[in-house]
Amino acid sequence: MATESFIIKTPCSSANIGPGFDVIGLALSMYLELQVTIDRSKTSSSLPLNCRVTYEGQGEDSGDISLDPEVNLLTRVALYVLRCHGQRSFPVETHVHIKNPIPLGRGLGSSGAAVVAGVLLGKECGKLDHLTPERLFDFCLMIERHPDNVGAALFGGFVGTYLKPLTPEEVARKEIPLSEVLPAPAGGVDTGIRPPEPPHGIGHHIKFPWAPEIKAVAIIPEFEVPTAKAREVLPAVYPRNDVTFNLQRIALLPVALGQSPPDPELIYLAMQDKLHQPYRQTLIPGLTEIVESMTPASMPGLLGVCLSGAGPTILALATGNFEEIATKIIDHFKKNNIVCNWKVLEPAEGTTVIRK
Numbered sequence: 001m002a003t004e005s006f007i008i009k010t011p012c013s014s015a016n017i018g019p020g021f022d023v024i025g026l027a028l029s030m031y032l033e034l035q036v037t038i039d040r041s042k043t044s045s046s047l048p049l050n051c052r053v054t055y056e057g058q059g060e061d062s063g064d065i066s067l068d069p070e071v072n073l074l075t076r077v078a079l080y081v082l083r084c085h086g087q088r089s090f091p092v093e094t095h096v097h098i099k100n101p102i103p104l105g106r107g108l109g110s111s112g113a114a115v116v117a118g119v120l121l122g123k124e125c126g127k128l129d130h131l132t133p134e135r136l137f138d139f140c141l142m143i144e145r146h147p148d149n150v151g152a153a154l155f156g157g158f159v160g161t162y163l164k165p166l167t168p169e170e171v172a173r174k175e176i177p178l179s180e181v182l183p184a185p186a187g188g189v190d191t192g193i194r195p196p197e198p199p200h201g202i203g204h205h206i207k208f209p210w211a212p213e214i215k216a217v218a219i220i221p222e223f224e225v226p227t228a229k230a231r232e233v234l235p236a237v238y239p240r241n242d243v244t245f246n247l248q249r250i251a252l253l254p255v256a257l258g259q260s261p262p263d264p265e266l267i268y269l270a271m272q273d274k275l276h277q278p279y280r281q282t283l284i285p286g287l288t289e290i291v292e293s294m295t296p297a298s299m300p301g302l303l304g305v306c307l308s309g310a311g312p313t314i315l316a317l318a319t320g321n322f323e324e325i326a327t328k329i330i331d332h333f334k335k336n337n338i339v340c341n342w343k344v345l346e347p348a349e350g351t352t353v354i355r356k
């Protein structure tokens with residue numbers, strides 16, 4: 001067939017869920033979608049890297065998302081996968097239309113979804129059928145270096161993610177600067193050198209059960225917090241008591257969220273954190289007040305509240321009363337002149353490729 005078309009659909013995610021910093025991820029029902037067509041009848045193209053990128057959705061009007069395939073995160077990731085397999089550019093002539101409802105820089109895994117979808121785009125465009133989901137995870141981890149949000153976006157559901165102990169040589173390869181992994185942005189020189197391939201079996205995941213009654217209410221402030229900035233405010237070392245506090249809760253969390261009917265007191269306790277949220281309140285006005293004041297005792301239907309990913313979105317897990325819960329959190333943000341919108345989301349399947 002001369003024209004090939006397929007769709008890549010990747011869910012957004014909420015990482016951490018309180019105590020699970022860089023470990024736990026939950027795929028949620030808002031999807032980044034790539035509509036891809038490849039005209040394989042053509043033998044040459046005037047398009048840069050043979051690829052035309054179009055975009056609709058979040059950040060569309062602000063011009064935050066580049067349409068240059070050498071600059072756009074998604075297509076750069078796809079090029080990384082292609083170049084690791086000896087293919088310098090996209091097939092002649094590729095059109096990638098990106099539909100993105102995931103708000104940017106809000107802690108709902110927009111970059112994780114872009115990385116996962118980009119890796120799949122590279123696999124599909126390059127006909128790299130030998131790449132298993134586990135190997136695709138390795139590629140994701142060379143770019144998004146924590147496994148929680150990419151693990152959820154790739155595999156779906158409620159997941160625990162972990163990295164295998166790497167040899168010193170593998171660590172050196174995995175931690176190679178991002179500028180050497182991703183192709184040079186526009187204006188950079190394509191040296192023709194193959195980028196470093198990921199070590200094998202870097203990341204792993206395990207799926208946890210999720211009680212069907214539990215929904216995720218995302219309260220999304222209008223301002224952005226880039227994940228890189230939200231990681232810079234975290235300390236390099238932690239007091240032992242704070243680490244123990246999180247270990248005790250992380251042992252409860254997957255069990256508490258899998259039990260049906262859910263136990264609000266247990267879930268509320270299991271969602272407390274001392275490793276990232278207290279430090280990130282400097283970037284998210286009202287965060288501590290929200291986390292401390294929203295309890296199942298004061299709000300029927302509520303199970304627990306946490307920062308979603310690196311923020312600023314707040315994730316409230318609940319079995320009902322969604323609007324009242326969201327309104328209460330929105331009112332807290334209002335005191336700091338912050339406007340929000342909100343959505344009820346459900347756990348989602350992982351990334352799928354749909355061929356027509």
Ligand SMILES: Nc1ncnc2c1ncn2[C@@H]1O[C@H](COP(=O)(O)OP(=O)(O)O)[C@@H](O)[C@H]1O
Pocket residue numbers: 032064065072073074098100103104105106107108109110111112114225226227228309310
């Ligand atoms: N669909 C997309 N296409 C291209 N780039 C994207 C896309 N989604 C996110 N990004 C990039 O990722 C950035 C946001 O990443 P990050 O700061 O990690 O926040 P988030 O919590 O949303 O993942 C955006 O500013 C943009 O540069």
Ligand SMILES: N[C@@H](CCOP(=O)(O)O)C(=O)O
Pocket residue numbers: 013015016021022023106107108109110111112146148149227230231276308309310311
């Ligand atoms: N564990 C990471 C998760 C970042 O997720 P994002 O959705 O904000 O990109 C962190 O907390 O930094």
